[in-house]
Ligand code: DX5
């Protein structure tokens with residue numbers, strides 16, 4: 001049997017931190033493809049979250065790839081500690097880095113997958129130069145900083161435009177969406193062109209736990225697939 005085309009990356013921001021290992025293993029057992037680690041510095045976004053020690057704990061607790069979403073200023077200062085902590089993918093915001101080209105090349109040199117992220121207000125054209133340097137583009141479907149926010153439908157046009165741009169240029173770059181993804185919004189994001197879904201509340205906040213959250217999300221996108229592979 002082939003793996004489902006659309007990938008799911010549960011965000012531990014919504015997990016029970018007193019049982020972090022159990023939580024990520026439950027997500028893994030239910031078919032999660034990677035674990036999303038949200039790093040917030042209180043400057044780039046108005047909230048604080050976690051550092052490299054947590055990324056390392058996640059990496060040691062399960063067999064899944066770890067992707068680290070750096071919602072920080074001076075992201076270049078943090079790529080090495082998060083690479084050493086075991087991050088497989090490092091996601092940097094285009095709005096927070098003056099020397100994005102250098103940062104993305106450094107991420108690759110550290111042996112990780114380079115990825116960029118766009119806030120809802122940031123247009124696709126800002127990726128023009130860096131698109132060939134990345135393995136993934138993360139499109140924020142909420143304004144970053146908090147879990148449990150409402151999905152912004154206005155971001156779907158951006159996902160569509162990005163899909164067209166990647167396909168026109170013949171690149172193999174994944175499109176990931178993050179924020180407010182649940183069984184209602186997931187099919188919309190996938191139809192717009194998303195290959196990977198980040199979900200915090202919908203997975204770890206599900207009443208029956210991560211297994212139930214994963215099942216509901218998977219059922220909502222069954223039969224739908226990314227537009228390109
Ligand atoms: C928001 C974070 C998201 C967040 C998603 O700033 O980047 O990854 O955890 O949470 P939900 O799925 O609850 O919107």
Ligand code: ZN
Pocket residue numbers: 011036037038069178198
């Ligand atoms: Zn995130």
